Amino acid sequence: MDNTYDVIVVGLGAMGSATLYQLARRGLHVLGIDQFAPPHALGSSHGKSRIIREAYFEDPRYVPLVQRAYECWHALEQESGAAIFRQTGGLMLGAPASRMVRGARLSAAQHGVPHQVLSAEEVRQRVPAIRPQRDDIGIFEPRAGMLAPEIAIQAALDMARRHGATVHLNEPLLSWRAVGDGVEITTRTGTARAARLILSVGAWATTVLKELELPFVVQRNVQFWFAPLRNPAQFTPEQLPVFIHELPNGLTWYGFPDTGDGVKLALHHHGESVDPDEIRRSVSDDEVSFMRDIVERYMPDANGRLRDSSVCMYTNLPDEHFIIDRHPLHASVIVASPCSGHGFKFASAIGEVLADMAMDTPVAFDTSLFSLSRFSH
Ligand SMILES: Cc1cc2nc3c(=O)[nH]c(=O)nc-3n(C[C@H](O)[C@H](O)[C@H](O)COP(=O)(O)OP(=O)(O)OC[C@H]3O[C@@H](n4cnc5c(N)ncnc54)[C@H](O)[C@@H]3O)c2cc1C
Structure with missing residues (x-):
């Protein structure tokens, strides 16, 4: 693996698969890697069903994002033919x-x-x-209603591949480092470089993002x-x-x-x-x-x-919100931990948000609720 990409996405669960799909359909040269073979049953996105709802008891600021997610799930269903929402x-x-x-x-x-x-x-x-x-x-x-998580992840990865994405499964990220304005990652098979890196590693944020000392x-x-x-x-x-x-x-x-x-x-x-x-x-x-x-x-x-x-x-996270932000020391690295037990429904729209951030395109939603700065000491 010795290649240069526009964007590398590490972690291809709910968030990473949706992001890879969004980037690939916009014509970017993208690589996605995962330590396992999603959809798998070892992270946070298995169990056949996830709730999607709009009257969001957690905070009204989530409502526009989930309304966009409905549209994006529908678009993915249309393009892939997969039945995701009921x-x-x-x-x-x-x-x-x-x-x-x-x-x-x-x-x-x-x-x-x-x-x-x-x-x-x-x-x-x-x-x-x-x-x-x-x-x-x-x-x-x-x-x-309900979303089918495994079907959704498979559909996003299939469509990402169809749009030209390279996908490496069973390939853990070993390390990454900033190189000039971009990033280099290392896996068992070698190194790859990109202008942007998205880390959507789910529960493994506790180790992959350890240096940020977040209260996960x-x-x-x-x-x-x-x-x-x-x-x-x-x-x-x-x-x-x-x-x-x-x-x-x-x-x-x-x-x-x-x-x-x-x-x-x-x-x-x-x-x-x-x-x-x-x-x-x-x-x-x-x-x-x-x-x-x-x-x-x-x-x-x-x-x-x-x-x-x-x-x-x-x-x-202690406030039960997400993290979607740029790495505080490396603007070319984007970190995404949209979980706190309620992230799946948003994944299709978060894929768009992360793709916009990677392309330096204005994000259509208020993401201040998800900023890293709320945990800075
Ligand atoms: C039981 C349960 C019920 C839930 N119910 C709902 C619900 O009803 N509605 C809702 O909206 N949300 C729900 N959620 C939350 C939602 O499922 C999660 O927010 C969402 O699935 C998280 O997606 P993710 O992409 O962050 O993590 P994951 O889908 O787990 O993906 C992370 C990926 O990163 C990979 N990875 C990690 N480290 C590395 C590495 N070093 N190198 C390469 N790859 C790596 C992993 O292998 C994994 O595939 C529920 C969660 C659970 C557990």
């Missing part, structure tokens, strides 16, 4: 004063997102699979698939929207309808801190029991046989 509607559920309900209402109001506010009784009638708390309120947004915490998260115990018709994508439910004890759980593999359920921001290279991939009986207790209380008819489980990683 509209199911989305239900954000919690006490009236919860972050979930207040935040979703704020984003919906500020950006005119179509939605309905449902009482607990109305939730029970509309979504009989869910047993909300007596005082819960539901924010239902009809345009929400990689968290182990388990996804569970349960066979419905009763009333399977209540769990179809036509009957059960994707949902996120903030509980009175502070836990948040979420889920997806059964598209053939069972009802997928998980806890948000719940799990031990881990090293991505040493993470425990097996799921214990205690973890299954913990999840079952919540299912039994709030969705009892889903509490059937455990069909599958899978361990994944959140790369969290």
Whole structure:
């Protein structure tokens, strides 16, 4: 490997694959490398489904970005023929004063997102699979739904290749250094140079970006698939929207309808801190029991046989926002850690943002929320 490119993208998961695709379709000479062979099940982008929603409880500033992401996912579907998005509607559920309900209402109001506010009784009638708390309120947004992460990553890489991108899989980045106005990377097979380098390495930002001393915490998260115990018709994508439910004890759980593999359920921001290279991939009986207790209380008819489980990683920052910025010492290097447990839905639009940054084109979104400077001492 001894070549010169316009841009090198290291890490071809959700963010890197979308970025490589955007750069290649603009006609740039690009190289993408990954230590594994995406789509794989060792990072943060596996498990068959991810929620996409607009009434963004985390912060209204995400709404324009997710609205662009919808358009970009659709464009990728059109070009590749892959089925990435499925509209199911989305239900954000919690006490009236919860972050979930207040935040979703704020984003919906500020950006005119179509939605309905449902009482607990109305939730029970509309979504009989869910047993909300007596005082819960539901924010239902009809345009929400689920994305298929593995299919999306494969489609982006396929289209990137079709537009001329070079892709090297199973090729870890060993090191990089600034050379003049550009960058040189080293892998086991040699070196490559480019005018710009994008580091979208997911949970491995903890090692690849170590010198930036960022307060990343990689968290182990388990996804569970349960066979419905009763009333399977209540769990179809036509009957059960994707949902996120903030509980009175502070836990948040979420889920997806059964598209053939069972009802997928998980806890948000719940799990031990881990090293991505040493993470425990097996799921214990205690973890299954913990999840079952919540299912039994709030969705009892889903509490059937455990069909599958899978361990994944959140790369969290203390404010639960992302990092998308230039390296403070090397402007030709762009760092992207759009995770904190909620990044996938944006990946198609973040690919555009990162491509714009690499090409020194003005970015169409306010990315100040994602700046590195918020962590400078
Ligand atoms: C269980 C779970 C549920 C989630 N649910 C949602 C959801 O419903 N909606 C939502 O929007 N988001 C969700 N998220 C978050 C979302 O999935 C992540 O934000 C997103 O997938 C992160 O993508 P990434 O590209 O940063 O990381 P990844 O997709 O993990 O990609 C990083 C890539 O970098 C490669 N890499 C690392 N180091 C090197 C190196 N040295 N050399 C070469 N390659 C390297 C890795 O092999 C990997 O392929 C969820 C996450 C998890 C874990």
